[in-house]
Amino acid sequence: MSRSPYETYEAYARYEETYGTAYAPHAPHAPHAPYETYAPYGHGASGTYGTAVLPGETPETPETPEPLEIPGAPETPSPPPYQDTYRPAYEAAAERSGARRSAVRPVLPRQATGPAAPVVQGGTGGRRRARRRAPRPARLPETGGLRRLLPQALVVAFLAGGTTAFVAHDKAVELDVDGSPRNLHTFADDVTELLAEEGLRVGAHDTVAPAPGTALSSGDAVEVRYGRPVRLTLDGQRHAAWTTARTVGGALREWGVRAEGAYLSAARSQRIGRTGLTLDVRTERAVTVMADGRPRTVRTNAATVREAVEEAGVTLRGQDTTSVPQDSFPRDGQTVTVLRITGGREVREEQIPFVVRRVADPGLFRGTEVVERAGRPGVRRVTYSLRSVNGVRQRPRQLASEVVRAPRTQLVKVGTRPHPPTVRGADGLDWQGLAQCESGGRPDAEDPSGTYGGLYQFDQDTWHSLGGDGRPQDAPAEEQTYRAKKLYVQRGAAPWPQCGDRLRS
Structure with missing residues (x-):
């Protein structure tokens, strides 16, 4: 490919073959002529290639040099006049393609390509110089090629700038997740963005060092530890x-x-x-065990007090126990006392008191109480635990109780009847002296045979005949005196043959 920045007319011919129209780069304007053209080749003042002609000038026709005459040499015929055989490639292509119209093509400077090379006159040396100085055929890039090269150049420039930005923002860091380190490259600006890029979520119990939000630099190390x-x-x-x-x-x-x-x-x-x-x-703890009057200190990781006591070399027997619950956890510096317990059980029978119930009785004088039914205590069997702790006797502890015999309630009648009026003819007598003689002044007195009772030793039949209820010894003293006066009015002192004379003394 030619290194020239311009296209040859061969390219224009290919354009016409492809698109069916003649290529006119600057059709709306006059042909550009910023370059110099050359006159037909000859031996002019400018040398082998002729005189330079500037745009807008008419080229001068160079004088034909006379042939060099050499004595004795045969006559050399004159060379025919120079004919320009240059033909642009686009004209030949247009003819081959049968172009519908011809267009005036601008002459490009230094365009020396064509089907035939120019004939250079002036000798062999001149021809060699002409060949040496003749410009190489140049091919200009196609218009489409320019259009393709421009975006490519922009992309190359963009990639060159992007590479610089890439290198500036890329960071090489070490990420250690739960003891598994790995090296990676990242564009993250801080630790939070790095964790998000790697899909790592951290919670309240997780640790990140350095802390989230810390800016990152190349060479930093980030450590993540999950809770x-x-x-x-x-x-x-x-x-x-x-x-x-x-x-x-x-x-x-x-x-x-x-x-x-x-x-x-x-x-x-x-x-x-x-x-x-x-x-x-x-954890290991120090526990002191007091047993049999001697302390023992051990370092232990036992789970219970019982285990700690056993590690101290103390054996619990029978009812032996400790000052703290044996299944409790032993604390550091704690003192545990072993209690040696001896003893047994004891069964006792205890009396259960009876209950007295009083019932009002209008048939008895006020102040009079008569036992209708005597009470009886009950019996209860109680089992006690007797023990001595480290040789000291403890208070018995009740273990069980059962009732052997239930108590019987005592029933008592209480009189509510008003006292009778005095008995005429018997009020002035010494009734107290009579009572003292008969019963010693005791209202509940009763003779050994059980026939007589009370202050005045009434028999049961005489008592009932005077209006009394129950036994005379159960009646109040006032009622007994009242019944005795009524008996005196009826029979005098005869009922009391031994002590009747005391009434008048």
Whole structure:
């Protein structure tokens, strides 16, 4: 391809063959003539190629040089006059294609292509110089080619600028997600954009270093640690804990829990998955056990007080127990006392008191009470626990109770009848002296045979004949005196043969 920036007329001919019209680059205007043209080749003053002709000038016809005469040489015929055989390529192409019309083509400068090369006169040396100086055929790019080259040039320029921007904004960073590092390139401006590009979502229990929103530079390292739920039981207390550590040992260090000497339900090297795990931790504690008058201090991670006591070398026997519940969790610095218990059971029968119920009786004088039914106490059998703690006897503790015999309620009649008026003819006698002689002044007195009773020792028939109820010894003293006066009015002092004379003393 020619390096000339202009197209040859051969290209124009191909345009006509393709589109059926003659190509006229500057049809609306006069042909451009900014370049010099050359006169027909000859031996002019300008040398082999002739005199230069500027646009708008008429070329001068060069003088034909006379032939050089050499003595003795045969006569050389004169060369025929120079004929311009140059024919533009587009004319030949137009003729071949049968163009419908011809167009005046502008003459391009230094266009020296054609079917025949110019004949140069003036000798062999001149011909060689003419061949050496003759311009090479030049081909101009097609118009479509120019149109295609222009966008390509713009794209190349854009890509060159974009490459510069690409290099300026691209960052090489290291991203470590849960201990898995990888190197990557990113256009993110800060940590938040980088996480979004990588599809990484972080929550309240996750950690990101540096913090989200921190600006990124090439060479930075970003670390993401996801939180893991742990159902932790630490020294008997349950917790819902979170950790970003990937192993049990790392989680304990994160929480500040000392693992030396502690009981762990999972090994320290066990990995913690994203779903978490259940972990029971019992740290080592100092517990003092007081038993048989001697203290014993042990370091233990026991789960219960009973286990700690056993680790101290103390054995619980029979009813032995401890000062704190044996199934409770032993605390650091706690003192546990072992209680040695001895003893047994004792069964006792105890009396149950009866209940007295009083009933009003209008047939009895006021102030008079008569026992209608005597009461009887009941019996209850009670079982007690007797024990001694560390040699000290304790108060008996009731274990069981059962009623052997129920108590019987005592029924008492209470008189509500008003006292009778005095008995004429018997009020002035010494009734108190008579009562003292008969019964010693006791209203409830009763002789050994059970026939006589009361202050005046009435028999049952005499008492009832005087209007009394029940037994005389159960009646009030006032009623007994009233019945005795009525008896005196009826029979005098005869009813009391031994003590009747006391009435008049």
